[in-house]
Amino acid sequence: MKKYLVRGGLLAVLITAGFLLQTNLPGLIPLLQVSPNLLLIITFSVGFLRGKIAGMICGFICGILLDSFGGGILGYYTLIFLYIGYLNGLLARIMVNDMILLPLGLCLINEICYSLYVYIFGAFLLGKSNFGDYLRTIAMPELITTLFCTIILYGLILFCNRKLEQREKAAIERPALLR
Amino acid sequence: MNRNEEKENGGFPVPASAMPRIVLFLLTICCVCSMGYYYLKKENVASFTQAAGLILIPFQKGINSIGSFVFDLEQDHLEMEAAREEIRSLREENARLASRIEEQDRMVYDYREAERLLELKDTYSSYDTIGANVIxxxxxxxxxxxxxxxRGSADGLEKNMNVIADGGLVGYISEAGLHHAVVSTIINDSINVSGMQMSTRDSCMVLGDLTLMREKGVLRLDYMKEDFEAEKDAVIVTSRISDRYFPGIKIGYVTETWLNQDLLTRSGYLKPAVDFEHIDRVLVITEQKRIND
Known part of the structure; x- marks a missing residue:
């Protein structure tokens, strides 16, 4: 039970911090026109490092947050974040997770999927078809800032994950009486 | 499946390995249904805004204080540079304005006349407003x-209320929680505002365009007649025919117009009166426009 409390608490702190940072960065850094998609980084990192169930929970919460505060359609972001968490969870532990190129590659693929989803589903509402403009003014800047943030944030989540695994391993090895 | 396996799965008649897939499937259906509902009814099936707001808003108060500290530091740094630039631009503007005063007098007269004719005495400055911070x-x-x-419904805010800042139109409230509200701005792609040229009252349409706004800092103007009289910097305000916005709120200034290929309509660009990138305080008009009132 305690195990789940720690995991859940950590996830809640991560998502809260990510959301607050994401929605405040354009105000804090004046030259930043687009905000990095920190919740996307959190979702795919958690999915990739902790498996599909954790990825789904994380994606669902992130999506609900964006939908609630965006004032848009409920389920619009929830759907894509849910799948990002789940699909990255399927990839979990296929590869060694120490390389720096790996999170960047993951970020690239996820960000492309996310942008395509937002554009295609949004196109019904936006009523626009100039994908080139969106690519140039929104998708590309967002991709670059998100890639940049991935290096820091993925490292942080990786660190938390290691600590968590060590803790849980130690808890199992310890005799029940001492717990 | 035998009884033992069922017990291991907490009584569920499916193997544990299939659970994530089933949950994913169910949640997908929920999301798709919710989106479908919105598509048909133009409103959300349920709102998590209240709950999410209760958890997150307190944290935001802390961030705001950090934000204003950083902002002040940066302001000090930029002030000198900005001051020099401002002196230069003010001189230019002064010269330009002097030549326009005469013309403005005529326009003011025209405006008063038109105002009298349309009984548009109460511009938006007379509406009740409430101030709010962007979080x-x-x-x-x-x-x-x-x-x-x-600010939210506890302060009397409702969906569709007009939001203004710096004397210009920002947008409308698209969702109101108890202590917060979501504002959709007029630069969104799906949002059109019917406007008019302030002095001539020629009507036009201001079309939200996020990409254009990001690139050039302007919005599109469209559906204007070919004789639309709009020299540069003509003021566009919201018109009376809008079903959402009060009349007479400044939207922005014309930057250029051109005759379309059909030679019957004009299109153009409009620079919004509000600096959308640096909004931190807004005013909400706490009245709603009622049609046929």
Whole structure:
């Protein structure tokens, strides 16, 4: 039970911090026109490092947050974040997770999927078809800032994950009486 | 499946390994249904805004104080540079304005006359407003332009109320929580505002365009007659025919217009009166426009 409390608490702190940072960065850094998609980084990192169930929970919460505060359609972001968490969870532990190129590659693929989803589903509402403009003014800047943030944030989540695994391993090895 | 396996799975008649897939499937259906509902009814099936707001808003208060500290530091740094630049631009503007005063007098006269004719005495300055601070920006991602303010239905805010800042139109409230509300701005792609040229009262349409706004800092003007009289910097205000916005709120200034190929309509660009990138305080008009009132 305690195990789940720690995991859940950590996830809640991560998502809260990510959301607050994401929605405040354009105000804090004046030259930043687009905000990095920190919740996307959190979702795919958690999915990739902790498996599909954790990825789904994380994606669902992130999506609900964006939908609630965006004032848009409920389920619009929830759907894509849910799948990002789940699909990255399927990839979990296929590869060694120490390389720096790996999170960047993951970020690239996820960000492309996310942008395509937002554009295609949004196109019904936006009523626009100039994908080139969106690519140039929104998708590309967002991709670059998100890639940049991935290096820091993925490292942080990786660190938390290691600590968590060590803790849980130690808890199992310890005799029940001492717990 | 035998009884033992069922017990291991907590009584569920499916193997544990299939659970994530089933949950994913169910949640997908929920999301798709919710989106479908919105598509048909133009409103959300349920709102988590209240709950999410209760948890997150207190944290935001802390961030705001950090934000204003950083902002002050940066302001000090920029002030000198900005001051020099401002002196230069003010001189230019002064010269330009002097030549326009005469013309403005005529326009004011025209405006008063038109105002009298249309009984538009009460411009938006006479409406009751309430001030609010911006707390979350771009919470709906970079593909939409929305922000969250720190006042909600507890302060008398309702959906569809007009939001203004710096004397210009910002947008409308698209969702109101108890202590916060979400504002959709007029630069969103799906949002059109019917406007008119302030002095001539020629009507036009201001079309939200996020990509154009990001690139050039302007919005599109459209559906104007070919004789639309709009020299540069003509003021466009909201018109009476809008079903959402009060008349007479400044939207922005014309930057250029051109005759379309059909030679019957004009299109152009409009520079919004509000600096959308640096909004931190807004005013909400606490009245709603009622049609046929």
């Amino acid at each position: 979350f920006k771009n919470a709906s991602g970079n593909w939409y332009s929305t922000f969250t303010i720190d």
